[in-house]
Amino acid sequence: AQKVTQAQTEISVVEKEDVTLDCVYETRDTTYYLFWYKQPPSGELVFLIRRNSFDEQNEISGRYSWNFQKSTSSFNFTITASQVVDSAVYFCALSEVNTGGFKTIFGAGTRLFVKA
């Protein structure tokens, strides 16, 4: 069965610090997708990134970067030079293609507080 673990419940940093949000996943499927979403206080999910299981290239988008390592089943997310607007709950999620019917299962989320 698919599972996503975000061990960090809450993280608090001071503005301009770098912060890494951890995500570890479990799946028996060979084909799957990994996602990160941001959920601000409004509640609406904001899509950040999607990665398929065959693409282990790390990605950088502005201050955001993602490190996908199949060997450790991890898909960590780093925010460089954090800003107050980054304060939100961040969810890592997993969709299994062959065995999960594309259902997306979410981790527990990490609440990030960025202080000015």
Added chain:
Amino acid sequence: GAVVSQHPSRVICKSGTSVKIECRSLDFQATTMFWYRQFPKQSLMLMATSNEGSKATYEQGVEKDKFLINHASLTLSTLTVTSAHPEDSSFYICSARGGLAGGGLTYEQYFGPGTRLTVT
């Protein structure tokens, strides 16, 4: 990108009444829709998966008679919370996946903005 809307965005109802939440895909045909529930400060929990024209598949522990899901068209799915009670108060989020022109489903899943239900 594709847009998914939900209506209403907020609803307050009295205990014992039923509430219907609509989820619409605005610019694509959603062959599959998912309904999630999120309690305060918790994660999104998948409630059910619905494919257009067929019965929804509920996750373990979700009462199908309480949470009625109808996916009657390729752009609309509804979730009806029947005989709502205060413990049903939650944030309900739908998401939709569309079909590809050549057949099959896209892996893209688009989320609606959510509906906050409060049962008094």
